Amino acid sequence: MATQDDLKRMAAHKALELVPHGEYIGVGTGSTVKYFIEALAASAKDIKGAVSTSSSTSALLRQHGIAEVGLNEVNGLALYVDGADEINHSLQMIKGGGGALLNEKIVASASRQFVCIADESKYVARLGKFPLPVEVIEHARSLVSRQLLKLGGEPELRIGVKTDNGHQIVDVSGLNLDQPMSMEDAINHIPGVVENGIFARRPADVLVLARAGGVELVY
Numbered sequence: 012m013a014t015q016d017d018l019k020r021m022a023a024h025k026a027l028e029l030v031p032h033g034e035y036i037g038v039g040t041g042s043t044v045k046y047f048i049e050a051l052a053a054s055a056k057d058i059k060g061a062v063s064t065s066s067s068t069s070a071l072l073r074q075h076g077i078a079e080v081g082l083n084e085v086n087g088l089a090l091y092v093d094g095a096d097e098i099n100h101s102l103q104m105i106k107g108g109g110g111a112l113l114n115e116k117i118v119a120s121a122s123r124q125f126v127c128i129a130d131e132s133k134y135v136a137r138l139g140k141f142p143l144p145v146e147v148i149e150h151a152r153s154l155v156s157r158q159l160l161k162l163g164g165e166p167e168l169r170i171g172v173k174t175d176n177g178h179q180i181v182d183v184s185g186l187n188l189d190q191p192m193s194m195e196d197a198i199n200h201i202p203g204v205v206e207n208g209i210f211a212r213r214p215a216d217v218l219v220l221a222r223a224g225g226v227e228l229v230y
């Protein structure tokens with residue numbers, strides 16, 4: 012039987028087919044993306060370079076000899092490939108389990124096509140079982156947490172974690188995410204919030220979904 016790791020690897024390999032030759036692409040963060048970077052390095056795809064979303068992804072790109080380029084050096088990206096913690100049938104996501112949500116949202120917004128790679132455990136009818144990561148300015152953490160409580164969530168500080176951009180993360184359980192765009196906006200309007208992990212304003216364009224029976228593209 013295929014393990015979750017097998018499925019992640021299958022989705023990552025299939026996504027290679029969507030990578031155009033001779034373009035800059037964005038690369039997300041996480042264990043599924045790690046398989047994508049390995050597959051890209053082993054393939055004959057001649058991308059111009061990759062914009063990274065985290066120090067861990069940059070290290071993997073270096074390790075596999077893939078040229079990294081800064082977002083400021085490119086005029087948009089053809090494609091962005093990333094995983095998700097949850098993705099619904101409208102291809103809206105919760106992201107940030109790996110703590111890279113801010114850079115992921117920035118790079119996704121710069122990309123013409125967002126390809127989400129995921130195993131079937133991530134594909135859900137309703138977002139919200141996975142606690143929502145919210146990146147906060149450290150000294151506003153308690154203030155923000157009180158506002159998140161008012162929105163119906165139970166915030167919990169991710170202990171010992173600082174993001175690549177020097178902020179803290181609060182993971183919020185119990186939020187009603189049935190209106191993901193309004194919740195994305197409402198949380199981002201709390202002073203002290205840097206970014207939250209709802210990707211509803213910029214959903215994926217295609218989901219490469221790996222199930223035990225095979226990989227399918229969901230649009």
Ligand code: 5RP
Nearest residue numbers: 041042043094107108109111
């Ligand atoms: C990192 C992310 C990841 O895409 C998400 O956590 C999924 O990770 P994995 O592929 O390891 O399951 O949003 O910030």
